[in-house]
Amino acid sequence: MGRQVKDIVTELVKPIVANKGLELVDVEYQKEGENWILRIYIDKEDGVTLENCQDVSRELSTQLDVEDPIDHSYMLEVSSPGIDRPLKKDKDFTRFTGELVEVSTYAPVNGKKELTGELLGLEEDSIKLKVDDEEILIPRSKVAQTKLAVEV
Structure with missing residues (x-):
């Protein structure tokens, strides 16, 4: 498939997250049981709200429909990295x-x-x-x- 789904999705979501004053923490794409899960972790200094997650999810879903980088069904999840947040950057x-x-x-x-x-x-x-x-x-x-x- 050329570039990996994770890389394509990262490129799509970065501007969406930046425009909302949020930080992209991580993108995961993995199979769990029978389902493929695309997880986007976002954060900001004073914490992420449910509305932040919904906004990013809605905008990213539209972009994914246009770009169509995934050729099978999957579930999209957008959330905070949680209290045990991974440190990567x-x-x-x-x-x-x-x-x-x-x-x-x-x-x-x-x-x-x-x-x-x-x-x-x-x-x-x-x-x-x-x-x-x-x-x-x-x-x-x-x-x-x-x-x-x-x-x-």
């Missing part, structure tokens, strides 16, 4: 410096593949984390996922 790491985060790695770092600590930001191409009063640099190439930790 450099600006995410800057915005959430000082917050508690969970980092999952492909290979052990300091003997662990799951680290939880205070995000100190980015340093060169590594995530700087404070774990048990020790500063750790985790190369981004080893990181499977970084997300905000949910404190209970």
Whole structure:
């Protein structure tokens, strides 16, 4: 099919989200059970409303009908990334410096593949984390996922 659905949808949704003063956090396109799900995660500084999600969904649906990049049925979901928001872009790491985060790695770092600590930001191409009063640099190439930790 040439370009991947995720890339095409990302290009379509970016201007829609930007025009509404929102941030595009992520686009996922995956099969869950019998259904294909196209998920768009949006955010803004003071939180996303249901109306924000509906507006983006309506506009994107129109664009998807015109462009028709998906040749089978799917469900479109537009939502907030939630309280355990994934951190992917450099600006995410800057915005959430000082917050508690969970980092999952492909290979052990300091003997662990799951680290939880205070995000100190980015340093060169590594995530700087404070774990048990020790500063750790985790190369981004080893990181499977970084997300905000949910404190209970």
